[in-house]
Amino acid sequence: MGILLISVVLSGARTNATSTSLWGVSCSQVLYYYIRFPNDPLSIKLLVGAVTASDTIHQALITHSIYWYLVTEYGNPRSLALLVKSIVVEVIFQCITGFLVQGYYTICVWRLSKGKLYLVIPVAAMVLTEFGLSLAYSIIALTRLETFSDLVQIKMLSACTNIFAAIPDVAIASILCTILYRSRTGSPKSNILINRLMVFAINTGLLTSVCACISLITFFAFPTTFIYICFYFLIGRLYANSLMAMLNARRSRRDGCNSDDTTVSLREVPTAGSNLTHCNVNAPSSPGGGRIAIRVNTTKEMKHEPMECNTAGTFGPDTV
Template sequence: MNITNPSTPTSLVQNVLPPFNAYTMIGPVVLGALVNACLFGGLVIQTYVYYTNFPNDYRVVKLTVAAILASQIAHVICVSATLWKVAVSGYGNPLTLLIFPLGADAAILFTAITGALVESSFAFRLWKLSKSLAPPLISLALCLLAQSIALTMTVKAFAMTDLLTFETDENRLITLSLTSRLVCELTLTLSMVWYLRKQRSSTFASTTTIIDRLVLWTLETGLITSLVVVFIMSFFLAMKQNYIWVGLYANLATVNANSLLASLNGRLILRVPNQSLNMNPPSSSAGGRSRETQSLVINVTRTVGTVPDAFKYDEGEV
């Protein structure tokens, strides 16, 4: 691959560009876009499962899921456009990597929108669970801080003329954005686990099983997003000169959206199906005549415990 544009002086390339390595510049973008496409497919399936199984949820919850899906459709288009710019239209000219493609700039915006929708939904659940305003308000404040910084980054990204200069000048801004998002995710996750554990000690044994499931499920959905943010921050701080952190950042919004849908659809495991008991009375014969055996089917519904109100969104339940 040629690393210079014929019309660009070699001295400019040497002074501006770090040593070009396709494995750390183009590779992360390609891999990140492919993983993002797979995660988006999972999100579409989860959205279908949600609307099929929970038609009676609050209208605001259903609208939030629709808004997240719309934001993610725009996000995957932006990521795909970035992939095309980096790997196809910019092929043979690494100078195109000096600035973010417009698709990558717009992807920052939709990442912020998705993050705001997801984190505000979890904050609402935390409020229902804690019955207190302090924990959800702290989480919302951190959420607003992270998304406000992300919007500022979007504006500056559209105006950038040099990626390396942008990363250097906005180092504190990007780090603060990722840190506030990480603290917000951990605050929401650990707070919900804390309040669930408090409820566990004051419930019946049948309900304890459900709460244990909810604790594990909350940790799984919350810590995955936090782990992605940790990886992004680590690669950004250690390797600003390549696109590894960019490839990871391309998946942050989709992981966030999937975590919320997995949390909503996880309520399916709390549903206990009806059990059918077949009761067959013994057959008897009298006067040489045999009576036909009849089967009686009784439906029995098991009740294994009470689900906390924070995990109920059905208008008929709450």
């Protein structure tokens, strides 16, 4: 129960005056998003609202779980062996959060790859598989299992759920980075921005993949403890935070280019050495989940040199 309590605290609301945990960070980012991006498409706003609602319900369920074990059933040691319903239902909302975020990233892959089905279909299949495994786990646990020791019956299903929680994230990040890397041109300014976008693409799946892998490792290494549950609780919160961080980072990327005076819209992946002003690409970081706007610094310098007057009273031929 100590590990379970720690996991709830880490994924929950504000813990003290100087430390904000993951759910609090997510709420702050959602508030920032709705204030700074009022003109975003309705579909993106609804996605943010759905992810926030699912994430909040998940937080409420795990909070209820620890309250039931440590407060409601205080002094009743037999209750510690039972599976309270809320700790099982939370799996459903965790997988809903992951499905919404991964689904959005899958759409980004489809747009950025210009509809290449050989890239989109495997990613979509893995996302749907993870969603199906999580639902199956929850339904079986709710209808057939009563104690924590009964979870051994679906041990492999739990392991597969953790595996498929990591694989789609790695695939999505790899595909996005590959497409962005191929869109590099000879312009240093655009390459710097594309490098930054690649970092954002990696961040979309890095933390969730690492967390899912640690949860899987601790599940097999320490099967009689709740260490793996601590990391599993954090996965959904990391999904929500990664989505909001990506959406909110658009303004900082634009603000960092305010001094630039040329805007280039990328819609197609260019080949090396192609003219940047004619290349376009659909990117996940735009308000509609669509376009990357790259601003390229163009500096015009006028060199003024002394104008000397010759003896005839006219400007010499070497003056500028």
